[in-house]
Amino acid sequence: MIVPLLYLKKGYTREWINQRLQAIQVRKELTDEWDDRGIKRGQEYAILTDEITRAWSGMTTRQYKNLKS
Secondary structure, eight states: OHHHHHHHHTTOOHHHHHHHHHHHHHHHHHHHHHHHTTOOTTHHHHHHHHHHHHHHHSSOHHHHHHHHO
């Protein structure tokens, strides 16, 4: 897989890479569930994503992205 190699080249640890790949998989499963339950992409996804991001970071998704630049 190319993504882990890119992360390694950027200096991330294997542990961080594994956690990142797991987070991506969990996010995919979550959005699949949202789709199954009729949640529409766009604003409804943004609201749910903001709530998830706020729960672990204390910031909205936009605030977190701005912090990470």
